[in-house]
Amino acid sequence: MKVNLPISERQIEGELIKTCSGRELRDELGVTKDYTTWAKAQIKRARLVENRDYLLTQEGEQLPSGTKWRSEYHFSIDAGKHIAMMSGTQRGSEVRDYFLDCEKKAKGIPSVKDPQIAAVIFALTRVDAVEQEQKRQAEELAKIAENVAVIEARTQPENKHFTVMGYANLIGMSVDTRTAATLGKRCASLSRQKGLVIGDVKDPRFGNVHSYHESVLQEIIPMGAKKAA
Structure with missing residues (x-):
């Protein structure tokens, strides 16, 4: 089944970041749990940081009885990939691949029909993502070590x-x-x-x-x- 997950741009810490709606991400993953509870669980599980990995907003819906406010989580593409992979499902892999395609388009990487060439491009992209994640983890460990010292x-x-x-x-x-x-x-x-x-x-x-x-x-x-x- 094709993934239909709109990508938008939002200001996070003064930087324009591509994000997706947490509510729509949950639906694409086929999750039926309460949205806010699910979102908070993913944030804790993936150790996401507010205003870096996601943005929390309060959005209102006009009802006859008055305005109903609800929390909305907007996850960065990287955060969305983490959440998709943590689901451990086939659908999660499909959503992750969708995010990777979005990144390729954003970077101007052409779509390749040849499966072997596509596999090489995917592998290179994946290596770059892994290196970036390792760098982020190393920085976090360095901060922890400094605090412990x-x-x-x-x-x-x-x-x-x-x-x-x-x-x-x-x-x-x-x-x-x-x-x-x-x-x-x-x-x-x-x-x-x-x-x-x-x-x-x-x-x-x-x-x-x-x-x-x-x-x-x-x-x-x-x-x-x-x-x-």
Whole structure:
């Protein structure tokens, strides 16, 4: 069955973005659930960001009893592709292909009848989309890592205990995970020699991570960093 999903342009954060109606997208996917509930579920599931991946508006319908307002979600083409693929249905694949065709037309990519050439063009387009998604995910992970590093640097400040990566971040030094593990072993050894307590800190990425007294970190990290450099 042919996909009939109008594409329009809307201003999102000052940029003109091609979007589709969330209500019409739901209908094309053959979903019968309550629209607002369904839309919110897709946003959460795909981790979509308002005013970047979608726009939420309040639109009124004039009735004899007065104006009835309802929420309308307008998804970007990329967001629409994510939602279509997450449906896990044949119809979802058809809707995804429809969005890809829309992107090709927008970029001026000609329609090719030869199936082999079309397959090559599709593959190249898909690779570009995957690279863009990986770049977006890498940026998000970098932000998360930065936030975690700030939290680490403030761990147990009352007794001057920090994790290796937390202390390195505090003094403006870049330490990767592998180097941090090596420095941690040295910090643990020196802490035992001095009879200092080795703490435990919960880390969302690695589970429990040891923390060491500031005096130990001051001795170990500068030396380890010089060797790493």
